[in-house]
Amino acid sequence: MTELIKQISGREVVATDLTHRHLLVVGQTGSGKTTTTLALLSQLQRANQTAIIFDPTGEYAKLPNATTYRLGGNAYLDAGSLSADQLLMVLGLAGDGWLKEKVSTAITALRIQQNVLASTGVYQKRDRQTREFESQVAKLDDWTSGYDITCLADQLVEETVRPYTDERANYRMLGQVYDRSVINSHWDQLVTLRERLNNKGMRQLFGTVKTPGVVKTELNFVLKMFLAQPSNHKTLVLDLSALKSFGAGQQMVISVLLRRLLEDRLAKPGHFPVSIVIDEAHRYLPSKDEDLAANGIFQILREGRKVNLAMVLTTQSPLDLPAKLRSQFAGALIHRLTTPEEWAALGLTPLDVQLDTGQVLVIQDGQEVTSGRVNLPDWWEGGQL
Numbered sequence: 001m002t003e004l005i006k007q008i009s010g011r012e013v014v015a016t017d018l019t020h021r022h023l024l025v026v027g028q029t030g031s032g033k034t035t036t037t038l039a040l041l042s043q044l045q046r047a048n049q050t051a052i053i054f055d056p057t058g059e060y061a062k063l064p065n066a067t068t069y070r071l072g073g074n075a076y077l078d079a080g081s082l083s084a085d086q087l088l089m090v091l092g093l094a095g096d097g098w099l100k101e102k103v104s105t106a107i108t109a110l111r112i113q114q115n116v117l118a119s120t121g122v123y124q125k126r127d128r129q130t131r132e133f134e135s136q137v138a139k140l141d142d143w144t145s146g147y148d149i150t151c152l153a154d155q156l157v158e159e160t161v162r163p164y165t166d167e168r169a170n171y172r173m174l175g176q177v178y179d180r181s182v183i184n185s186h187w188d189q190l191v192t193l194r195e196r197l198n199n200k201g202m203r204q205l206f207g208t209v210k211t212p213g214v215v216k217t218e219l220n221f222v223l224k225m226f227l228a229q230p231s232n233h234k235t236l237v238l239d240l241s242a243l244k245s246f247g248a249g250q251q252m253v254i255s256v257l258l259r260r261l262l263e264d265r266l267a268k269p270g271h272f273p274v275s276i277v278i279d280e281a282h283r284y285l286p287s288k289d290e291d292l293a294a295n296g297i298f299q300i301l302r303e304g305r306k307v308n309l310a311m312v313l314t315t316q317s318p319l320d321l322p323a324k325l326r327s328q329f330a331g332a333l334i335h336r337l338t339t340p341e342e343w344a345a346l347g348l349t350p351l352d353v354q355l356d357t358g359q360v361l362v363i364q365d366g367q368e369v370t371s372g373r374v375n376l377p378d379w380w381e382g383g384q385l
C-alpha cells in the first residue's frame with residue numbers, strides 16, 4: 001500500500017496517528033486540502049477506522065466504499081430535531097419577535113396533531129377545551145417530535161384564538177374567535193414564513209418535496225445507525241451541497257447534527273473511535289466568539305475526545321478560525337499559505353519557499369515532524385502522478 005506522504009524530510013506518518021486527535025488541514029484554495037483528505041480517508045478505510053464526512057461540495061462521493069446520503073436526494077432533516085429558535089434561524093427569520101414567541105406553541109400543536117391525534121393538517125384550537133389540550137400535551141415526549149412543517153403558517157393563525165369579549169365567553173376553552181387584528185398586523189411575517197418554507201432548498205432540507213420512487217432517510221437516524229456498530233471498512237459521506245444557499249442556516253444544521261451525535265455518544269458508554277471530517281469548515285463556524293460555545297463543531301473539539309470522537313477540519317486560512325478553536329488541534333497538515341500572519345496564527349515561522357500543490361508540512365504538538373508530498377490514492381483517476 002502507498003504511504004500517505006512521500007517524505008522529503010522527517011519521519012513516516014501513519015494516517016491513524018494523525019487522526020487519533022483533532023487534526024487541521026489548511027491551505028489556500030487549490031493547494032490540495034480535499035485531495036489530501038481523500039487520501040487520508042483511503043488510509044483510514046484500510047485501517048478499518050470509521051469516518052463520517054460532512055461534505056459541502058459533493059467532492060467526496062468519489063471515495064470508494066462510501067455510503068453516501070445526499071440532502072435533498074435520499075436524505076432529509078426532521079424539522080422536529082430543531083428547536084423553534086433554531087428553525088427560525090435556518091429560515092432566516094430569527095430576528096422576528098412575534099414569530100419567536102408563537103412558533104414554539106404552534107410546533108407543540110402540530111406535534112399533537114400528528115402524534116397524538118394521528119391526523120394531518122392544522123391542530124384546531126378554536127372551541128377546544130383547555131383540559132383536553134393539556135392532557136394531549138402531557139402525551140408528548142421525545143418520540144413525538146415529528147410534525148408537519150408545511151402547516152406551520154396556518155397553525156400560527158390558529159394560535160391567535162381568543163374567548164369572546166362578551167357574555168358568550170367560555171374561559172374553559174383555548175379560544176372561540178380568531179384575533180383578526182393580530183393576524184392582520186402580522187400578515188407580512190406569515191407571508192414571508194410561507195415563502196421561506198416553500199423555497200426549494202428548504203423543501204429539500206426538510207424532505208417535504210416528494211420524489212416518486214426515492215426513499216428518503218432522516219439524517220439524525222442515518223448518523224445514529226452508522227454509529228450503532230463499528231463499520232467494516234466503510235465510510236459515511238453526508239453530501240450537504242444542497243445547503244449552499246442557506247448562509248447562517250447551514251451552520252445551524254451542521255451544529256444541530258453534531259450536537260445530537262455528541263449527546264448520543266455521551267449518553268452511552270463503550271465507544272469505538274470515529275473520525276469526523278468537515279471540509280470547508282469555515283462555512284459552518286460562527287463569526288462571533290460568543291456563539292462558539294453553542295456550536296456543535298466547537299463542542300466536539302472540546303468534548304469529543306472523551307467519547308472517542310476526533311475531528312479533521314479543513315479550511316483555507318487559519319485566520320478563518322476563531323483563536324479559541326485553533327488551540328484545540330493537536331496536529332495540522334499545512335499546505336500553501338499566503339501570508340506571515342497565517343503562519344503566525346499556527347504558532348509557526350513562514351517557510352522560505354512556497355509549497356506546491358499537494359505538498360504538506362506535518363505538524364504535531366506545535367513541532368514539524370515531516371514534510372513531503374501527499375501520494376494520490378491508488379484508485380485516483382489516472383493513478384499516481
Ligand SMILES: Nc1ncnc2c1ncn2[C@@H]1O[C@H](COP(=O)(O)OP(=O)(O)OP(=O)(O)O)[C@@H](O)[C@H]1O
Binds near residue numbers: 032373375385
Ligand atoms: N497530492 C497531490 N498530487 C497531485 N495532484 C494534486 C494533489 N493534491 C491536489 N492535487 C490537484 O490539485 C487540484 C486542487 O486540489 P484540491 O481540490 O484538493 O484543493 P483544495 O485545497 O481542496 O481547494 P479548495 O480550497 O478550492 O477546495 C486538484 O485538481 C487535484 O487533483
Ligand SMILES: [Mg+2]
Binds near residue numbers: 033035
Ligand atoms: Mg477543497
